[in-house]
Amino acid sequence: MKNQGAQAKTEKIAEINFLRGFSILAVLAIHTTGYFTKVQPYKTLALLGIWTDVFSQFAVPLFIAISGFVLAKNYRQNFPVTKFYVKRARSILPQYVIFSALYTAFNHWQEMQNSSLPANLKLIAESIWHSDASYHLWFFAIIIQLYIAYPLIIKGYDFCKARGKSEYFLTGMLVIQVLWMVGAHTSYANVIKVNGIAYLFYFTLGIYSFDHFVQLRAFPKSLTPIWGTMSLILTFGASFFIVIGLTTGHIYDEIPPYFTTGSELVYPVLRLVTFLFLWNLAGSLARSRxxxxxVMTRLGDYSFGIYLIHLFFNQTTINILSSHQIGPNQWVFYPIVFTVTLILSYAGVRIISYLPFSYYLVGFGQQKVVKR
Structure with a gap:
């Protein structure tokens, strides 16, 4: 097992970049198909939107797992914790603060024009603190918490691993995560839903995957169709609870918690199977070139920047389509929003990457690719 880690530590792992590419495409799909909630009346278009949205929800869990993998690759035993925190802060806080300010202005421009400078600065500060300048920036609250907890997590994991019990540690993280998410959907534990605890299993799974890198790479590619089929079946299963909630007359945002609780029990299995499916696809791409x-390599390189800027283009495209009476009830809405958002986000990050200090804007520069 030690040799597996040593091999993975010294080589560039192309599969990881492809997984980043898959994840950012899924993020764009979520922020496009998520408008199935606006489809009235409930019909086939909404059903396809639900299936696509539920399947694509692997995006953030996979980003989290990749973070666990990369951290385990670069920071293991006896690493300087202070230096670790400084490097992690540098890799994420400048971008988060800058884009929180930009999205606050983007979403509250009229309000800010009529407010004083102190009031606007207070609004920006509150948006940064609450991670709500834009609805996709909740990811930063999660990843910051996991970065803070990493030294403790890796110590606990390595303690169990030294005793041949790493699977027990991973299972424990799964139990904590599921209990947390089930509790978050009940009135008895109506706590903050967006929290690092909700992703502990995926983060630890990334660490575990690093330790089993050689075995993962040896997975037979003949299993790819099986993983893909299982992922689709589980997607339909997880979607079932949402579909029932909608067909019984509930608005999406008002579906009773007991419907979503069932989905939370399915999601970890669905994500794990989807990860295996995508890992095999990434392995095939790494060999084909x-x-x-x-294209997927470049998307992986730009994934962090695309995640940051894509909602500017997503929301602007939706507003333009709305002014031309094209909305979520029409089929053409979805491919237009997805394609335009992808192209403009990719182009935007590429242009920004040529600017000085682009690393502090989009985590990427022409002379430096940031590995997260």
Whole structure:
């Protein structure tokens, strides 16, 4: 097992970049198909939106797992904790603060024009503190918490691993995560839903995957269709609870908690199977190096920046389509929003990457690719 970690530590792992590419495409899909909640009356278009949205929800868990993998690759035993925190803060806080300010202005421009400078600064500060300048920035609250907890998590994991019990530690994280998420959907534990605890299993799974890197890479590619089929079946299963809630007359935001509780029990299995499916696809791309592989590599490079800026283009595109009476009830809405958002986000990050200090804006520069 030690040799597996040593091999993974010294080589560039192309599969990780492809997984980042898959994840950012899924993020764009979520922020496009999520408008199925606006489809009235409930019909086939909404059903396809639900299935796509539920499947694509692997995006953030996979980003979290990748973070666990990369941290385990670079920071293991006896690493300087203070230096670790400084580097992690540098890799995420400048971008988070800058884009929180930009999205606050983007979403509250009229209000801010009529407010004083102190009031606007207070609004920006509150948006940074609450991670709500834009609805996708909740990711930063999660990853910051996991970065803070990493030294403790890796010590606990390595303690169990030294005794041949790493699977027990991983299972414990799964139990904590599921209990937390089930509790978050009940009136008895109506706590903050967006929290690092809700992703502990995926983060630890990334660490565990690093330790089993060679075994993962040896997975037979003949299993790819099986993993894909299982992922689709589980997607339909997890969606079932939402569909029932909608077909019984509930508005999406008002579906009773007992519907979503069932989904939370399915999600970890669905994510794990989807991860295996995508890992096999990434392995195939790493060997082929065709045009699609090159595109996915570049998307992986730019994934952090695309995540940061894509909602500017997403919301602007939706507003323009709305002014032309094209909305979520029409099929053409979804491919237009997804395609335009992807192209403009990719182009935007590429342009920004040529600017001085682009690392502090989008985590990427022409002379430096940031590995997270």
């Amino acid at each position: 065709n045009f699609f592989a090159k």
